[in-house]
Amino acid sequence: MSQVFDRLQISGYRALKSVNLSQLGQVNIFVGDNNAGKTSILEAISILCNPLDPFQWLEVSQRRLYLGRSQLMTLRPNIEALKWTFNQKIGASNDEIYQAEILIEANGTAPISELKAKLGEIYGSGVEKNNQKSFEKDISSPEEEVSSPEIDSVRAGLELEIEVNIDSEKIPSGQMSLFPLDQKREIFLFWENERFVQRRRSKPIVKNATIFPSYSSSEPILERLSQIILQKENGKNEVLELIRSFDDNILDIQILSTPTATATLYIKHKELGLAPLYVFGDGFKRALVIALTLLTIANGVLLVDEIETSIHVSALGSVFSWLIETCRRREIQLFVTTHSLEAIDAMLEPQIATDNVVAFRLNNNGQAPQRFSGNLLHRLRSERGLDVR
DSSP states (O other): OOOSOSEEEEESBTTBSOEEEOSOOSEEEEEESTTSSHHHHHHHHHHHHSTTOHHHHHHHHHHHHHTTOTTGGGSOOOHHHHHTTBOOOTTOOTTSOOEEEEEEEEESSSSEEEEEEEEEEEEEEEEEETTEEEEEOOOSOTTOOOOOSSEEEEEEEEEEEEEEEEOGGGSOGGGGGGSOGGGSEEEEEEETTSOOOOSSOOOOSSOEEEEOSSOOOSHHHHHHHHHHHHHOTTHHHHHHHHHTTTOTTEEEEEEEEETTEEEEEEEEETTTEEEEGGGSOHHHHHHHHHHHHHTTOTTSEEEESSTTTTOOHHHHHHHHHHHHHHHHHTTOEEEEEOOOHHHHHHHTOTTSOOTTEEEEEEOTTSOOOEEEEHHHHHHHHHTTOOOOO
């Protein structure tokens, strides 16, 4: 089966100078030492799926600062964090104007084949008056003198230039309006200590979602469950199918509210009765997030960082079996990172078809990633007990 991405070449993203990932599978597992670039690959893919949305860049750049919490849209851009999404030039002079580039090339069924991004420092002038700052871009010549009682100031910022190549032949006929020609190139300006304002978010080129190691706010869970109940036939039953693998006493999942409280997710349980979600463990919550996300991104890409987080070893087999089978049925390409041999073994259990499971071991020394196909990986683990991490 053709994949959303059959090959990815990522250059200049964070510490990834150049990484070639060829012969991708429907399920792709990234292993390797700490700081080998596993999470960076997931971030680069998420940006490739939605490159013309400036908030996507800001969210990804600040995610490591705030551990995935849903605060990013209310914060001013962190200029330094945005810089660090691009590969840093070692030994650069402090007087040298900062410039960096990211290049991501892709093959597959996705309409996008190339993403070029350039980031550079910019400076503008502003004035301070009555303790309130109002900024205007400096378009005056250097020789022009401006006499004003206001206090001149200089602000620093970044210019992000994005250019994408879109193959119109790969765009479904009903989605042509999502990719007008004038949106193939965009320039965004981000100023230090100033809120970034954009009237609307661009539509993603490829449907995608990222699941982080930490469980955070329940608000996205409520939104996704509501969407599934309203739009997807039998979607709620599919969610229940997964979470019952954690606890077969679960009878139902409901959204309830009272006149004095906001809407809350409740689990109907044989022993506990009707209990709010927050009384259950993180493993249960993480499995619920995975289930709800899967059911909203059919024909897209799911990115899961540290997939084994909060899930007990005894439940890994059932969770991954359901996960891989659901990805197959809904034509979702899965990219995961893990440090756990138990997680790898669970994805290679006999009841799971391994034909389209691929593992990549990333190296800190700059060598090309080692690729293991599902069948080879299964033999290395089951027959030789090789630690592929």
